[in-house]
Each structure stands twice: as C-alpha cells, then as structure tokens.
Amino acid sequence: MNTIALVGAQWGDEGKGKVIDILASSADYVVRATGGSNAGHTVVCGENVYKLHLIPSGILYPNTVNIIGNGVVVDPKVLLEEMASLKAQGVEFGKNLIIDVRAHVVLPYHKTLDELAEKAKGKDAIGTTKRGIGPCYADKSDRIGIRMIDFIDPDTFAQKLKSNLALKNKIITAVYGGEPLDYNAVLDEYNGYAKQLAKFCCDTGAVLYDAIKADKRVIFEGAQGALLDLDSGTYPFVTSSHPITGGFCAGAGVGPTAIKECLGIAKAYTTRVGAGPFPTELNDEVGDHLLNVGHEFGTTTGRARRCGWLDAVILRLAVRINGLTSLAINKLDTLTGIKKLKIATHYMRDGQRVDNFPADISLLERCVPVYEEFDGWTEDISSVRSYDELPQNAKKYIDAVERLCECKVSMIGVGADRDQNIYRDR
Numbered sequence: 001m002n003t004i005a006l007v008g009a010q011w012g013d014e015g016k017g018k019v020i021d022i023l024a025s026s027a028d029y030v031v032r033a034t035g036g037s038n039a040g041h042t043v044v045c046g047e048n049v050y051k052l053h054l055i056p057s058g059i060l061y062p063n064t065v066n067i068i069g070n071g072v073v074v075d076p077k078v079l080l081e082e083m084a085s086l087k088a089q090g091v092e093f094g095k096n097l098i099i100d101v102r103a104h105v106v107l108p109y110h111k112t113l114d115e116l117a118e119k120a121k122g123k124d125a126i127g128t129t130k131r132g133i134g135p136c137y138a139d140k141s142d143r144i145g146i147r148m149i150d151f152i153d154p155d156t157f158a159q160k161l162k163s164n165l166a167l168k169n170k171i172i173t174a175v176y177g178g179e180p181l182d183y184n185a186v187l188d189e190y191n192g193y194a195k196q197l198a199k200f201c202c203d204t205g206a207v208l209y210d211a212i213k214a215d216k217r218v219i220f221e222g223a224q225g226a227l228l229d230l231d232s233g234t235y236p237f238v239t240s241s242h243p244i245t246g247g248f249c250a251g252a253g254v255g256p257t258a259i260k261e262c263l264g265i266a267k268a269y270t271t272r273v274g275a276g277p278f279p280t281e282l283n284d285e286v287g288d289h290l291l292n293v294g295h296e297f298g299t300t301t302g303r304a305r306r307c308g309w310l311d312a313v314i315l316r317l318a319v320r321i322n323g324l325t326s327l328a329i330n331k332l333d334t335l336t337g338i339k340k341l342k343i344a345t346h347y348m349r350d351g352q353r354v355d356n357f358p359a360d361i362s363l364l365e366r367c368v369p370v371y372e373e374f375d376g377w378t379e380d381i382s383s384v385r386s387y388d389e390l391p392q393n394a395k396k397y398i399d400a401v402e403r404l405c406e407c408k409v410s411m412i413g414v415g416a417d418r419d420q421n422i423y424r425d426r
Contacts, residue, residue, distance in 0.1 A: 002260070003218045005245050008225025009264035009318035011234075011272035012243070013298065013305060015330035016265045017041025019411065020057040020221050021418055028216035029065045030058030031208065032223065033251030034241040036073040036106060036136065038129040039223035044416045048089065054079045056221050059091060065211075067204045070102035071241065071251020073136040074148065076193035078106075099197065100204040100253070101149040107161070108186055109168040110135040116176040126237050126275055137240035139164070152198040154191060161187055205253025212258050220248045220259065226318040227272070234361060237276030245322045263410070264324040266315060268332045268397070271296050271305040277364045280308035280344050294334040295416075309371065311344045312404035317357040319407045326425065329401060330413035332394060333420075338376045341397060344369035345404055372400065382415045387424050 004023065008014045021043045024030050032054070041052040043060065050060060054074060058064035068074060083093055110132030117135075118125050128134060139145040144164060150156045162183060169180040212218060224243040227233045232244065241247060245262050249255060269290055272278055282290070290296065290307035297304055318324065335341060347354040347367035358364045377391040384390055390398075390412075402409050410425035 002215050003212060003220070003258060004261040004263060005220040005222065005248050005259050005322075006263050006265060007222035007245055007318075007322050007324075008228075008243060009266040009315055009322070009324070009327065010225045010270055010311075011227045012039070012223075012225035013271055013273065013296075014225060014265040014267050015413060016222055017043045017052060017057050018330065018413065018416070018418060019263070019265050019328050020219060021060065022421065023219050024056075024058035024061055024064055026217060027058055027061075027064050027219045029067060029208065029211050029218045030056040030221050031067040031069055031218065031248070031252050032056045032221050033069040033071045034243050034247045035223035035239060036131060036133045037075045037078040038131045038133045038239065041223075044418065050086065050089065050091075053082055055082055055086070055097065058219065058221075059086065059093075059097065062092060062096060064096060065207075066097045067208060067252070068097075068099040068103060069204055069208075069252040070100040071247065072100075073104045073106050073133055073140070074099065075106035075131065076151070076190060076197055078131075080193055080196060093200075097200055098202050098204050098207065099148055099200045101147065101152075101201050102205075103148050104136055104140045104145040105148060105151045106132045106136045107146065107164075107190065109165060109172070109181055110139070112172055112178060112181065113168065113176075116172065116178050120176060128274070134240045148197075148201050151190070152194045152201055154194070157191070157194065158187060161190075208252060208254060212254065220252060222265070226264075226321060227314060229321070232317070232321045234276050234364070235359075237274065237361070261325045262322050264315075264318050264322055264327045264407070265330065266310075266318070266327060267294075267330050268310060268335050269294075270308045270311050270314065273298055273303055273305050277361060277367075278306055278308055279313075279347060279364070279367050279369045280311045281306055282308045286338060289338060290334060293337075294331055309342045309344060309369070310401070311369065312401070313344060313346060313355070313357050313369075315401070315405040315407075316355075319405055324407050326408050326410035327401070327405065328411035328413065329398065329409050332398070332412055333382050333414045335376065335397070336381060337378055341374040341376050342371040343374070343397075343400055343404060345372050346370050372404075374400065382420060384414055385422060387412070387422055390422070
C-alpha cells in the first residue's frame with residue numbers, strides 16, 4: 001500500500017504546503033479531506049509563490065489528480081477565484097481536479113452568521129476567520145446542509161436555499177439585528193458558480209478506493225493542525241472539523257487501514273493564530289525575531305501569528321492522536337542567530353508536574369512551561385542539504401526533539417523553497 005497522510009502537529013501554519021508539494025511531485029493522487037477556505041498553504045517554487053486555500057497542493061503537477069473530499073466545506077466563490085488566480089500563473093484545470101458530490105457548500109448566510117456571532121461574543125470571541133466554516137459544519141450536523149449534489153441541480157438548490165434562507169434571515173435579523181439576505185440575488189449568483197463547477201463533481205470516494213486498490217501513490221493532505229481538532233484540540237479555540245489522521249477516514253471516505261504512514265509537520269518553534277492559551281508564547285525580542293524572520297503572517301487572513309518556543313507537550317499529543325510514524329521539522333533556519341534556544345519539556349501547575357496536554361482550558365491557562373535550554377548557532381544553514389553538514393548545536397536541537405517527542409525526525413526544512421530540505425529517511 002502506497003499511501004501517506006500529512007498532518008499539522010501544532011496549531012496549523014506549520015509549512016504543510018511545502019512538504020505536500022514535495023511529495024506530490026511523485027504522487028498519483030492528492031486528497032484534501034477536512035476544513036474549508038479558512039485554511040491555506042503557500043508553495044514556493046523559485047520565483048513563483050502559489051497561495052492555495054481549497055485546492056490540494058498537487059494541482060501544480062498536471063499528471064496528479066487532486067481530490068476535494070466529502071469532508072471539506074466548499075465555498076464556490078472562493079474556489080473559482082482561487083482557480084482563476086492559479087490559471088493566471090499558468091496552472092491548468094481539467095481531469096486533475098475533482099470534487100466530491102457529498103461535500104457541503106458554504107453560502108453567504110454562513111459567512112454573515114459567522115461574522116455576526118463572533119462580533120456578539122465580544123471579549124469571548126474565539127478568533128474565527130469569518131469564512132462561514134463553523135456555521136456550514138453546524139448545518140451539516142443539523143442535517144439541513146446543502147451538498148454539492150444539491151448545489152449543481154438547479155431545482156433542488158432553489159428549493160433548499162429558499163427554506164434555509166428563510167430560517168437564517170430570521171436569525172440574522174431577530175437575534176443579531178443584521179440585514180436579511182436577498183434570496184433571488186443569492187440564487188442567481190450561486191447558480192452561476194454551480195454551472196462552472198458541475199463538471200468537476202463526482203463520487204471521489206469510489207475513485208480513491210479504486211486508486212488505492214491499484215496501489216497508486218496517494219497523499220492525504222492535511223489542513224490546519226492537531227491542536228485545532230474539534231475533539232482533541234484547545235476547545236473551544238478550535239476549528240469545526242478533524243484535521244488529524246482519523247479525519248481523513250471520514251472526510252475522504254476511506255477506512256483506517258488504507259493509510260500506511262503518517263508524517264507530522266511542525267515548525268522548529270511554535271505559532272498560533274487567534275485567541276486561546278499558548279503556554280510558550282514569547283512577547284519579547286525573540287518573539288519578534290520569529291515573527292519577522294519567519295514571515296509569520298497567515299496565508300488566508302494575513303494576520304500576524306503569535307510566536308513562541310517549541311513545545312514538546314504539544315508534539316507528544318500530536319504523535320499520540322495522529323499515530324505519527326515520523327516528523328518533518330520546518331523553518332530550522334529561522335532559529336539561526338538566537339543565542340539560547342528553549343524547548344518546553346513539560347508544564348508545572350500549582351506545584352504539580354504536567355506531562356500531558358490538559359483538556360481543560362482553564363487549567364492550561366495556569367500551566368507554566370519548564371524548558372530545556374540549548375546553545376544556538378550563527379552559521380547560515382539555508383544551503384545545507386545533509387544532516388551531517390548542520391552545525392553541531394543544530395543537530396543537538398533536532399536530537400532533543402526526537403528524544404522529547406519519542407518520534408523520529410525524517411525531514412528538516414532550512415528555507416521556504418521546495419528544494420531547501422534535509423532528508424534523513426527518504
């Protein structure tokens with residue numbers, strides 16, 4: 001079986017797009033199975049920079065089939081805008097992109113409700129991207145969602161949109177005091193999108209099943225990260241789906257035995273976007289260094305990311321809930337020039353040692369990280385391509401990651417470009 005899942009091992013933004021792009025060069029299929037346009041991947045290829053949100057990273061390879069699975073919530077407007085942007089960069093779309101007919105559709109009322117609900121929470125806002133992802137997943141669970149199979153059928157879409165919009169407008173106006181959406185305007189606009197996307201829709205689960213049976217090389221592309229998982233993450237400061245290995249099973253329509261390996265992607269430090277506790281966060285010169293040297297600004301929102309030391313407690317959780325077989329550590333080069341480096345080995349709370357990531361956010365907020373300290377390095381490592389060529393202190397840092405997380409590091413990123421990598425287990 002020739003399958004591998006790539007997942008984020010932190011709060012997302014770990015550089016998954018780069019790693020997926022590397023593996024996609026030899027893949028037959030790349031599958032996106034969770035999340036929506038609230039996620040983003042940046043792929044750097046020479047002077048070309050590709051910004052991806054809904055479309056899998058394999059789209060840069062014309063012979064790779066890219067699947068948007070049933071677990072993704074698809075914003076048709078954003079998807080078509082993304083396709084147009086990529087076409088302007090020379091990317092072609094044909095049989096290399098397919099969308100599952102069971103995927104749910106993000107509509108204007110989802111985005112309106114997302115923004116109004118977040119605003120109403122005031123200081124308790126969780127920092128959503130306001131892309132309508134949560135409300136769309138809520139409709140899916142409430143069994144009133146509109147799927148792609150409904151969306152591309154004009155009569156079914158008109159009927160379901162009318163029913164849903166009548167309900168949503170009541171909530172928008174009566175609960176939040178907002179302006180109602182016009183049914184005919186939404187219908188006309190989105191019928192236009194449906195006509196453009198209909199040719200890409202099919203039962204992708206069946207396609208994927210046949211591909212795996214035929215021993216095709218399949219990459220399951222993760223979005224966001226383990227700490228944003230709806231069940232295992234820092235709830236309620238999480239996303240609305242399951243960006244972990246198990247999420248691929250439900251969101252791509254495959255069984256767990258279909259996934260042979262799982263590669264966790266992490267940065268050599270930690271970042272997160274939005275609100276919520278962050279034990280190793282740095283609000284000092286080192287934090288500014290990580291922000292600016294690491295170019296830590298969101299692909300989707302442009303928001304500055306919060307930055308902090310690497311947290312082994314988080315990575316151990318990611319190893320456990322994903323069943324990671326190895327780790328890829330990105331942006332090791334960003335640490336160059338920092339005199340003393342730190343990794344959180346565990347926490348202390350009220351005089352008690354905490355080795356496992358707490359489920360209770362109020363308890364996590366009282367956790368104080370305990371660090372192991374390392375000497376840094378000043379050598380430029382961006383052109384290093386073998387582990388032996390790394391500065392001794394950089395190797396000690398990676399060795400510590402393996403020891404503290406109980407997971408081997410098979411790949412190390414030393415720059416943004418797709419060829420700036422060190423492979424320890426090809």
